[in-house]
Amino acid sequence: AQSVTQLDSHVSVSEGTPVLLRCNYSSSYSPSLFWYVQHPNKGLQLLLKYTSAATLVKGINGFEAEFKKSETSFHLTKPSAHMSDAAEYFCVVSEITGGFKTIFGAGTRLFVKA
């Protein structure tokens, strides 16, 4: 069975410092993993995705994530936070087994202090 756990409901960083948003998953099959960002009252924007190719995935706006099968993790990082990064971030796992199914993590709210 699929599940996604975002380990932090809130993360607060100072502008210019690194960002780490943690995500652990469980999946019965080879999953695809995604990170999405949501700004207030907006839809979701894809940051990056892992689909069984390179384990280190680079996304938009300087974000990247590393797929670690041994740790069942897919943590999102960025070397230097910007004020515009403040938003809600969702880790998502999907499988195509008898239909396309996605599971969303609970979300992590990122606060960026000036």
Add this chain to the structure above:
Amino acid sequence: GAVVSQHPSRVICKSGTSVKIECRSLDFQATTMFWYRQFPKQSLMLMATSNEGSKATYEQGVEKDKFLINHASLTLSTLTVTSAHPEDSSFYICSALASGGPNTGELFFGEGSRLTVL
């Protein structure tokens, strides 16, 4: 890039009326679309899977007669909230699974629709 247009972005209606929300894939085809509901400060809750040309598949606890879904073409799915009540007020988001073309298998999200029922 692929775009999903959701309309209206905001709607206010009186209790007892019905509201239709459209989800369109603008430059790709989607045999499957998804409808989600998001409560304040919470994650997305999958309501139903919309399949072109067939009946939608609803998640447990979602009333199919309350939330009517129609997926009449490869680029359009609609969600109709029937006899809306204040507890139906929420943020509704759709997504479309690209089928065919360079983005096949990728999921694209609409901008969401804020429904307020008075």
